[in-house]
Amino acid sequence: MNAAEIHARLSELLGARAGTLSAANKDEAALIAPRDLLEVCRALKTDDALAFDALMNLGCVDWPGKSEIELVLHLFSYARRHGFVLKCRLDRAQPRVASVVPIWSSAEWLEREQFDLFGVVFEGNPDLRRLLMPDDWIGFPLRKDYEEPESWHGISTVRESPLDGFVRLDELKKKLAASRAETVKAADAPKPDGAP
């Protein structure tokens, strides 16, 4: 089935809650409301004609201008061999959405990663902890307005450039040659007291 057919089938099942199918440039995606996410996912998984048995990818996109975080789910069905994309827009100040772990186990780590990097809270995830960053890290690094702290537990996050204080070899040679010429000139200069 292609995306339009899948969406048609989904609308058949859920009506308006199936959201709108955007004519995106590459992959057509259904834009749904966050509160319907779990239900739509369940329908996609359980319906025999759709049978989306795998959650391939779950990512967030931060749009500070629109003040929203877009959640993107890439689904795939090994049984029916077709793919589909779901998107839903979350409030950037309070990004909360139901976890899809009850439907696909692979979501557990994917959601943890997004929680870690975007601060999106997936309600119902059994082990919602930071995954990649240290447990006591403050802030969500992949947000657009994130500023890196200067240090963490006294460890500086900024490193001195290893090139500081170093001189390029050709410049060093030039400098040396210049200073040598200087010395030679000084030696050649007539001694003021006339000593040998």
Next chain:
Amino acid sequence: MSAPGTDPSATMTSGKEVLKRIEYSGEMLVNMGPQHPSTHGVINFLVQTDGEEMTRAIPEVGYLHRSIEKIGERCEYAGFMPYTDRVDYIAAMFANQGWAMACERLFAIEVPKRAEYCRVIACELNRIASHLISVGTMAMDVGAVTPFPYALREREFINDLLEELCGARLTYNYLRIGGVAFDLPDGYSERVLRFVDHFEKVLVEFDRLITQNRIFVERLRGLGVISRALAIDHCLVGPNLRASGVDWDLRRDLPYSAYPDFEFAVPVGTGAVGKTGDAWDRFWVRTREMQESCRIVRQALQKLPEGPVMAKVPRRLKAPEGTDAFSRIESARGDMQYYVVAGPGEMAHRLKIRTGSFNAMGIIEKLSRGIMLADLVALIASLDVVAPEIDR
């Protein structure tokens, strides 16, 4: 600092609490890692154990997190290519290809046929190299030391070949958006064919040395059995998925690049010594895939078309803001996915890389319940997790 109202501590169980829970249960807690000989990179496992039998192992990742996704948002599309090498430095060619394909879809660039063939040859050689590391280290983790140098010896030949192709032995940076950086050098086909002829014989030797070894089979049969349904539910990909009996290979089933031109088999785990989807099946699938890669390389060299290796790519790559593209390729560790959202300028707004090891890592805690400490090592090795690919 982060946006207000998103205090992490309010909603999450902290890692420290998880640790406390384990310690209070009266069992021994062992940190396996981050520096441990068989964690394949820098990973930590919190092993909750009662003597040799462990209750479970909790993976703690992130030690190799270099925020490659953030870097991707801050450099130009073409300039990001060398960074993709570091996503999976054991199979860097695939990470290159995933990025190249995502961008080609984003900017609708048609890649010349010869470039596709060059990509296939480079990728399949890289697949052999990556699988060699995987099977070699797996044998070593089970205690057989000799297969590892055998595998690395063969990998050296591949490194030499790839060095000849692109000048690098590990982080290739060979692919470009719209083609490849260099055409095949003179006499390259003969050298690759000579290697492939030699390598197929070595594979036979390797099978005799370790694959059918009685102790090896006894150690791995029935270990970490992943059923078909569990594998799909956890979205395992690549050899791990195929070992569980799912006959699925992107190269054949969702063909990309020049793969439709070639004939090759997709090895699927059958539970020949134990149950379908056990650690031995995963090992075996990898050894067979190396054979199939040899076949593909042979065919690609035979059918190699003439022509340019780079498409006409505009100097400034730009797409309307918010356009997204998704690419899937069959990497050595399975389905590797790049999701890229175009930004306003010549940089991506967002880049998400989903890798095979990441999903494989998520299943370890489930599989580790009730197995022996020695088996955990074999289990990790059999899933072929590579730390940089998990953390990115």
Next chain:
Amino acid sequence: MSAAATAISLSLSTIAKTSNPRSPEQLVDGLLRARGIEASSPLSTLAMVAALLAIAFIVVNCAAIAAGIFSWLERRIAARMQSRVGPNRVGPAGFFQWIADAVKLLLKEDLIPEGANVHLFRAAPYFMMVGFACTFVALPFSHALIAADLGVGVFYLLAVTAFVVVGVLASGWSSNSKWSLFGSIRSAAQIVSYEIPAGMALLVPVLLAGTLSTQGIIRAQGGWPWQWFVFHDPAALAAFFIYFISALAEGNRAPFDLPEAESELVAGYNTEYSGMRFSYFFLVEWGNMWVMSALATSVFLGGWQLPGLDAARFDALTGGAAIGLEIVSLALFALKTMSLVFVIMWLRWTLPRLRVDQLMSLCWKYLVPVSFAGALFVAGWMLVVRAAPVLDLLMRGALTALGALVVTLFVRRTLSNVRDVGDRLDVRGNW
């Protein structure tokens, strides 16, 4: 059971008869007498103590040097098997590498982790060294070369090798590291379990020879393969393999190297050690290869016995012939032992490691029952052979032929494997 009891009583009666005229005490005694010093004088006691110290010095150094040379040998052999070069810089074919390494390890800092039980941590390697060096006292090297031919030789060897486990446990526990503890507990379980089949397997040659003395057991065999105890009867053949497997397990060698499984336990019980103390553990491991192989050679493979030369005639020889044949017997013994050592190394670099439960089930479910049954079988077979000696000859001949057949088939299979992968045999290159 009565058959076994008869055989054991037969053996015990012959233990008393065997004695070696060339023990070191008698040697020292003879030297003193030649100078007119009586055995009762205080000078004699002093000389005896000095002689014992000298012997102890030689024995410990023998052990250490053997272990050192094996460290070189193992690395070279491993390198050949893995198509690498191995150490080849220091001396001819890198032979002096082990001395260079010893010097390096001596100069390294001797670290003691915080929280370790300091005294036990320091002492543990010495426990192991003592247990290991003591074995050299009762090990024969040639017809006359043995530090002390004890009447309870085999029993003594079994006892002192078990001493190593004290060192392993102490090192693992005192290190204050969980990995070390895992390793030492594994090791203790393993060594204690495998003592039983090893002991039962050694009972077979003891029964056949009727003595516990290592020299006595060698003397009861002959120079030709069919005179060796390994080909005496099927149970003896089985006992040889059981002993060999158990010795591998006791010496923590692959495929039983669980206590120091580097891929699982980092390095096992010696994780926290460094410098010279660390090297003691490896000294013991490598030296143990000699001990187990030499013991197997003595009790199963005819020891130093020269083909065609009866032990009694050997004793009667004097002068240059005696010294020459002594050297030949030494070389023969070393050759047999080294072949076994090679097999041990070969196994180590070929086989994967067993899991703990597999290791234990191999011991308790297979080796222990088979070794017990074997001991009983041998006792019965000895009675049968007494009634019909021709059966003895037939059995020895058949088993020797079988052994030769197995070796031939193995060589042919190896050559065909080498051919199949398009390789060629190269034993001379790469040195």
